[in-house]
Amino acid sequence: MKKYFWQKPAKPFATMHKLWASTYKEMLLLIRDLGGIAILFIMPLLLLIVITLVQDSTFKTISDIKIPVLLVDNDKGEVSKNIVENLSESNSFEILQKSSEEEAKEAVFSGNYQLAIVIPENLSASLQKKVDQNVEGILSKFGLEEDTLAVVKEVIPQKEVRLYFDPATQVSFKSSVKNGIDKMISKIETQSIYKAFQTELGEDDAEPIFETESFIAFKEILPTKNNEEIIPNSAQHNVPAWTLFAIFFIIVPLSINLLKEKNQGTFVRLRTTPVSYATVLGGKTIVYLAVCLVQFTLMLLVGIFLFPAIGLPGVDVSGKLPMLYLVALFSGLAAIGLGLLIGTLAKTQEQAAPFGATSVVILAALGGVWVPVFVMPKFMQFVSKISPMNWGLEAFYDVFLRNVGFVKILPEISLLLLFFLTTIIIAIIYNRRKNAL
């Protein structure tokens, strides 16, 4: 019989050997679960493709999609003609005329249409009257108008353009439509005022004395790379956001992996062996970090090659790959830390799986994956700052869209690393206390 192993002196690098054995075991467990691997890699890709396809139109300046809008024209005048022309020119709407307000209202409130616009009776005439009245009033102040004292001002009631929205319509869509129509009506009003002045001053309409075009223009200045503007598209917004979301979803299989160990008794056996909990977690961290990086690679490949092939804008990663992998690595560590902590604290899979999945959704919401952080209420903006998904997302945006250097992302990746270390330390301390003798 061989000499007892415990009689031999302890050898150096024993921990490294145990870590390697744990890593190898985790890798075997993972590759033996082909269904699990498929879900782990295919579902995030599917999520990325679907979200990008859905959101693509919101990033396009000229959309192929036209929203059908019901229009009830009770005015039949110059103003309503202008409104219809402007709406048609916007290329966003398809105008469908309806004869009755009641009919349009019912169609919208029953969810058949998103929007109905009702132009009131005599809008053009009333607007003209109101503008004429105002212009005459102003000119009389300058002594340019005759017999002003004799005229009694007619009271012109305010007119309202009525908008009906489907109750299920999103607030952001409602706001943008309302703003668009408001701007359009203001422009029509301004043009009417200019026209009235010209008429009152007896000038020829064919030779305009007022320039009705906006004097103040605006221009969006974008970050540049090699003197070329980097124009954000839906892929560049979606790939980082949903890649991060997928990376964090590693929390669910990882926490379940730990609970399986507890349930199948292998964890009990491990507790009787001279191996530290940190080593056990180390093996899981290495394998699942590799999974995160493979996931990230696949998502980048989809963004670079598949998106252009299906008519979506492609992702430009030129010169950014090392930094992108750095962010993915630290984001993966943060996600793994949280997964291991949940797996350590939870007693059953029924606790870990829903808690893990819900945590990812909450972290994504807080991190600004769905709603930009700047539109959140003040308190939520503060909470967002302590969400690891926000650090990851900001770091990805820094690299993808803001074209910054390593130093700029250092605070974000440091926070992600700190989060990983904190969660792992809590898991180890909790495990030690729970099993203290």
Add this chain to the structure above:
Amino acid sequence: MIEINQLSKKYKGAEYFSVKDLNLKVEKGEIYGLLGPNGAGKTTLISMLTSLLKPTSGSFTINGLNFKEHKNQLKQLIGIVPQEYALYPTLTAFENLEYFGSMYGIKGEILKDSINEHLEIMGLSKFANKKTDTFSGGMKRRVNLIAGILHQPKVLFLDEPTVGVDVQSKNVIIDHLKLLNKQGTTIVYTSHHLNEAEFFCTHVAIIDRGEIIVKGVPSQLIKNQPEAKNLEEVFLAKTGKALRDHA
């Protein structure tokens, strides 16, 4: 080898002690059977002795060492074969054993030779590369046993090592344990199979409601109990016939 002094365990919220003021000495080279009805406290006692459970009070030493001060030394010294099949179902028998052996720091050819040797003895050589979820209960029990003895422990704790297995598997397990004992391993085991314990153990302790009712050499215990022909009759005489169901 093992010295237990006034060892007690009361679970949180429990009405009674699972193990109460238990004193026991197990000498080197003994095969000590812990026998008792369900819920007697056998598994609780083994769990405390293998560092899986914290005692409420009392102490114990194994080879003069205690877990508070010599945790890793003791873990290297002892082996445990739990009642559950503590194996990864999607790993092969060899991969399971390779992993658990590595956790004791064994590696390379020494580990491979040791695994192959044990698989051969246990009649599992040709199933070495099969996943354990395809194994029968008896085969899993045998792999479970090998995982606990690969590092050649000085003291081996077994919790119901032959429960739910056929006679053939049971014989292989018992024969191998006897061989290990001959080679110097002290064995502490729990069982419901009193016939098995009578012939396998050098010493037994009958435990009921967390306390030792009687202990000694099986043949001596039978002799001391009037009209008892075997250990089972001693057991029934000492523990009674009432059911011990409790939650």
